[in-house]
Amino acid sequence: MRSALRVLAILITLLFPLALWLGEGRVAPAWLAALLLLGGMARLPAAAPTGATRYWAGGTILLAISTFWSGALLPLRFYPVLVSGAFFTVFAYSLIVPPSTIERLARLHEPQLPPAAVAYTRRVTQVWCGFFALNGAIALYTALFASMAQWSFYNGFLAYFLMGLLFAGEYCARCYFKRRHGSSAQSA
Secondary structure (H helix, E strand, C coil): CHHHHHHHHHHHHHHHHHHHHHHCCCCCHHHHHHHHHHHHHHHHHHCCCCHHHHHHHHHHHHHHHHHHHHCCCHHHHHHHHHHHHHHHHHHHHHHHCCCCHHHHHHHHHCCCCCHHHHHHHHHHHHHHHHHHHHHHHHHHHHHHHCCHHHHHHHHHHHHHHHHHHHHHHHHHHHHHHHHHHHHHHCCC
């Protein structure tokens, strides 16, 4: 059941910008807010009960309630800002209170990371912080000033494409790092 809820939540999250674009003027904003709530509630059983999860869930509920109350789509356009802000918060907090988020993920595969790999994972976490800050700023700009089509294009396609490029670039950098540092850093 948790797996099905997780898949549902991911699908709604990924397709939400498209739903807003297609629904504008055709579907009452309250229905789109209900879709966002469904995605948020589907994610909660599978999520760890952390502060970030509670803030993200609270933000999702607040955006939906704002839409129910105002009857406008504008509050829903802030959802990508909320998501980027939540990821930025988690990644940035892990830099203040180690281990970094990327180090935690790396330790799932290799519990004993060498110091060079720990430094590398910290740098990658910093890069992701920069990405989430920039992505959140662009998402905020598109929410406030862009047309629905432009908002949907950026938040429903281009942001994911840029995230994929960052993943691919980091993978190439990690391969180079492992070759340079030999087998002692194989897990980074």
